[in-house]
Amino acid sequence: MAMQPRISAAFLADLDLVCPKADDGKLLTFVKDLEGAYAHAQTFSLQQPDISVAELTSIAEVLKKWRSDHQRHLQQELAKLPCDDPLRGSVSLFGTMDYGRLETAHTRALAWMLDKREHGFGIQLLEALLRHLLKGRRIRLIHVDQVESEYPVDYGPARTEAGRIDVLAKGRWEETGKEVSWLLVIEAKIDAEEGEEQLSQYDDWLERHAQQTEVLRVFLTPDGRKPLTGSPEWQVLKFLDLASVFRRVSGLQDTPGYHFLCYYLTGVLRDICRLPVPISSDCKNPYAAVDYLKSVLDNDETEDGHGQSR
Amino acid sequence: MANLGRCVLFYLKYAAEMERLYKPVEPKVEGLLNPDRVLKQIKLVGDTANREIAELLETCLRGIEEHFHAISDVQRIRNNLEKTWELRFKVGPKNATDRRFEIGVSILEDPAALIPWVWCPGGRRAEDEVMRILGRGVKSATFPGWDSGSVGLAEIKIPIPERLEEPVEADSLVGQVQQSFASFTARDVEAIAGIASNRGDA
Numbered sequence: 001m002a003m004q005p006r007i008s009a010a011f012l013a014d015l016d017l018v019c020p021k022a023d024d025g026k027l028l029t030f031v032k033d034l035e036g037a038y039a040h041a042q043t044f045s046l047q048q049p050d051i052s053v054a055e056l057t058s059i060a061e062v063l064k065k066w067r068s069d070h071q072r073h074l075q076q077e078l079a080k081l082p083c084d085d086p087l088r089g090s091v092s093l094f095g096t097m098d099y100g101r102l103e104t105a106h107t108r109a110l111a112w113m114l115d116k117r118e119h120g121f122g123i124q125l126l127e128a129l130l131r132h133l134l135k136g137r138r139i140r141l142i143h144v145d146q147v148e149s150e151y152p153v154d155y156g157p158a159r160t161e162a163g164r165i166d167v168l169a170k171g172r173w174e175e176t177g178k179e180v181s182w183l184l185v186i187e188a189k190i191d192a193e194e195g196e197e198q199l200s201q202y203d204d205w206l207e208r209h210a211q212q213t214e215v216l217r218v219f220l221t222p223d224g225r226k227p228l229t230g231s232p233e234w235q236v237l238k239f240l241d242l243a244s245v246f247r248r249v250s251g252l253q254d255t256p257g258y259h260f261l262c263y264y265l266t267g268v269l270r271d272i273c274r275l276p277v278p279i280s281s282d283c284k285n286p287y288a289a290v291d292y293l294k295s296v297l298d299n300d301e302t303e304d305g306h307g308q309s310r
Numbered sequence: 311m312a313n314l315g316r317c318v319l320f321y322l323k324y325a326a327e328m329e330r331l332y333k334p335v336e337p338k339v340e341g342l343l344n345p346d347r348v349l350k351q352i353k354l355v356g357d358t359a360n361r362e363i364a365e366l367l368e369t370c371l372r373g374i375e376e377h378f379h380a381i382s383d384v385q386r387i388r389n390n391l392e393k394t395w396e397l398r399f400k401v402g403p404k405n406a407t408d409r410r411f412e413i414g415v416s417i418l419e420d421p422a423a424l425i426p427w428v429w430c431p432g433g434r435r436a437e438d439e440v441m442r443i444l445g446r447g448v449k450s451a452t453f454p455g456w457d458s459g460s461v462g463l464a465e466i467k468i469p470i471p472e473r474l475e476e477p478v479e480a481d482s483l484v485g486q487v488q489q490s491f492a493s494f495t496a497r498d499v500e501a502i503a504g505i506a507s508n509r510g511d512a
Binding site: 051055057060062063065070098100191274285288 | 316320323325327329330338341342343344351352354355358420454457458
């Protein structure tokens, strides 16, 4: 049985001091309520079972075994990865400058990699991304005419300020024998929220400027959250999925930009996705690492039809 | 509060396991022996650890409040310490209560540590300014998930003993937390509050 709580004389004296109109009965009611609440809390507290050191030690043993099973599993999964895989990397491209989660750094680098530039990737990364977004469609002969970061968009006469689309790419592809114009817009958010009606404004702009064009709208975030503004056409894409798409692109090892890409992907995994990269079998959270490796390797098998990673 | 509670120490020692088994609504128990029994125990350990953490932070509270009362206008931001593991205050100069920034203490799980901090609106630039004014601190990027504008004043490691029955003194941790705020002066408060009010001009 719980102890009957007592209100101390000092407490009552102090209460009388700060609340002098005690004689109107309100104070007595308050004290009774307080006693009731205290008694309830006391009873609740006494009901909480105590946990002994012996019990804690026994749970600890179970957890240690569980951890070592995961570490062993992780070791097996890691053996499947090449030694220069971004998951094994220790250098984050933007982390070195404390810009690991800086949106503009990421979107500019992304635009650079998607474009046909000095990195030597050609349009392979952009093509891989388009094919991921258009899963199941039979598109071929993809041509890229333009890729830009922070592309300025005019919201029209009603609005004075202009917006900037993080990444814009356009070109043509062939589908069922017909040439189709396409436009890809990517809006990335890492820590920030969308601006007021930001994606709706882009929708309006696209309505005016991308007629007779197939528009792919992508909202790129760490957790794949849905945008708060904009039309339902915005597809969500996690940074983790973007990294998975890029790491599946094969044959880049001899290109000048290969190491840039590896450092970029390591940074995305570590700084944006918060994964314990470089992943090793003795990492502090082998559970998260196993989950991620499974998802990446399963994804490789699902999309490529074989288990080869980059 | 003389020693840290055993359940807190257990929680911090097995942070990855607690994250998987205690925090989610649907814990992932794949490969775990006797999952139902373990989950019951984990729930008890986690709930107790939360209460012990709240008690530790409440102990830190008094010294911080006293110090800042003397040099500033300080107001505690009420939150559920058992859930957030974070103590927060709004601070501003005594003569200008419209210019405010925040101070607080958070508990990191990995590595297990108490982090006294300052947060000021203005992002990374504000971090640089706060560090310049105080002549110390580490940027938010050091701590995963921290908002930009935050500066850690110290990393007070919580020693995790090999055997859980070994006591870990809480008073010295509390002392270190209070010490990290002790050198704050009214002039520092004035200067940091100035960053908060000037951020639009940068």
